[in-house]
Amino acid sequence: MWEVILSKYNYWIYAFMLMIGFYAMMAKNNLLKKLIGMNIFQWALIFYFISIGAKKGATVPIIPGVHGHHGAEHLVVHAADYVNPLPHVLMLTAIVVGVATTGIALALLIMIYRRYGTLEEDEIIEELKK
Amino acid sequence: MIKKIVSILIAILATSALLVGVKDFPNWADPNQPASVHVSPRYIEKTVEETGVPNIVTAVLADYRGYDTMFETAVIFTAGVAVMMLLRRPYKK
Amino acid sequence: MISRWEDIIIETISRFLVPFMQTYSLYVLAHGHGSPGGGFQGGCIFAASFVLLIIAYDIFEAKKRFSEKINGVFCALGVFIYAGIGWLCLLLGGNFLDYGKLSKILPTDPIMARYYGMAGIETGVQITVMAIMVSIFLDLVTAGRHEEAMEEEDVGSDSK
Numbered sequence: 179m180w181e182v183i184l185s186k187y188n189y190w191i192y193a194f195m196l197m198i199g200f201y202a203m204m205a206k207n208n209l210l211k212k213l214i215g216m217n218i219f220q221w222a223l224i225f226y227f228i229s230i231g232a233k234k235g236a237t238v239p240i241i242p243g244v245h246g247h248h249g250a251e252h253l254v255v256h257a258a259d260y261v262n263p264l265p266h267v268l269m270l271t272a273i274v275v276g277v278a279t280t281g282i283a284l285a286l287l288i289m290i291y292r293r294y295g296t297l298e299e300d301e302i303i304e305e306l307k308k
Numbered sequence: 309m310i311k312k313i314v315s316i317l318i319a320i321l322a323t324s325a326l327l328v329g330v331k332d333f334p335n336w337a338d339p340n341q342p343a344s345v346h347v348s349p350r351y352i353e354k355t356v357e358e359t360g361v362p363n364i365v366t367a368v369l370a371d372y373r374g375y376d377t378m379f380e381t382a383v384i385f386t387a388g389v390a391v392m393m394l395l396r397r398p399y400k401k
Numbered sequence: 402m403i404s405r406w407e408d409i410i411i412e413t414i415s416r417f418l419v420p421f422m423q424t425y426s427l428y429v430l431a432h433g434h435g436s437p438g439g440g441f442q443g444g445c446i447f448a449a450s451f452v453l454l455i456i457a458y459d460i461f462e463a464k465k466r467f468s469e470k471i472n473g474v475f476c477a478l479g480v481f482i483y484a485g486i487g488w489l490c491l492l493l494g495g496n497f498l499d500y501g502k503l504s505k506i507l508p509t510d511p512i513m514a515r516y517y518g519m520a521g522i523e524t525g526v527q528i529t530v531m532a533i534m535v536s537i538f539l540d541l542v543t544a545g546r547h548e549e550a551m552e553e554e555d556v557g558s559d560s561k
Contacts (some may be wrong), residue, residue: 186335188336189327196326201315201322204318241362244360262348263365278383278387281392282387285390
């Protein structure tokens with residue numbers, strides 16, 4: 179039972195961060211704090227994906243000492259020496275999409291403030307009921 | 309106050325539903341896990357002889373998966389246009 | 402209307418630092434093939450140099466150094482470069498984004514033509530990311546009213 183906790187500890191850490199982000203999205207009253215909770219949730223997922231690609235005793239995925247492809251016939255590359263590059267690539271796209279989403283969400287918050295004069299959730303629901 | 313207690317309970321329930329199958333997951337930094345076995349060794353071994361670029365992450369992002377990067381550039385362009393459309397107002401003196 | 406607070410140390414140091422940041426962003430773009438870097442990272446650093454000018458001075462001074470119209474052209478120019486290289490490969494007889502066929506116009510063999518095709522598309526990505534980051538920042542900071550932000554209100558300098 180201790181092996182399950184100690185050898186897979188990356189899952190526990192990122193699940194805890196997911197829980198913090200999810201709690202912030204549900205329980206906070208200010209709209210800007212809910213947006214920060216959504217951001218924490220998204221970064222927990224990105225870290226989790228990058229942690230999948232680790233390998234024991236492997237190094238950064240850049241092949242040293244190569245200039246052009248003319249020296250490539252004598253080069254032997256073992257796949258066990260380098261970290262898995264695919265999660266890094268896919269998460270670059272995910273980070274950029276997260277930036278775009280946060281920008282548009284902040285623009286929507288400015289428009290809500292212009293219309294209602296407040297950013298607290300219960301006051302906005304009171305205004306909507308009238 | 310009641311809202312915060314219910315939120316903590318729902319968050320703990322949802323996260324433990326995600327962690328049900330942790331016993332069957334691969335270990336941390338295992339070299340034989342399924343994510344590192346199928347297509348990723350082919351990218352690592354064939355990058356220098358097919359493209360001549362030593363950085364494997366740039367080669368995969370710009371050459372093997374170049375279509376995804378083009379649509380991601382279109383996504384960030386669309387986000388900028390959307391913020392312009394939402395916020396700009398004509399100037400009345 | 403945004404009032405102006407004069408402070409000479411911050412203005413001088415940020416004006417001194419901006420060319421170094423821009424050179425560093427071009428270095429990160431060009432060395433994307435041999436060390437970590439590439440188009441997205443270089444574009445963000447280039448945008449950060451403009452944001453430093455806007456924070457240290459006010460918007461009226463920073464807009465004298467780059468105009469809003471050219472920023473709008475740069476937004477679309479990067480995507481046009483990326484798709485343009487793919488379309489050029491289609492014209493030369495290959496698939497879309499098949500950089501090996503670029504060796505018909507570049508004086509190298511097909512494998513190094515893939516190297517240069519990758520460098521070209523990373524440039525397009527950097528131009529778009531830089532223009533969009535600056536545009537989103539300016540829109541959020543002025544809340545959409547650019548001309549009102551540029552009216553100067555004279556309150557004198559704060560003396561403490």
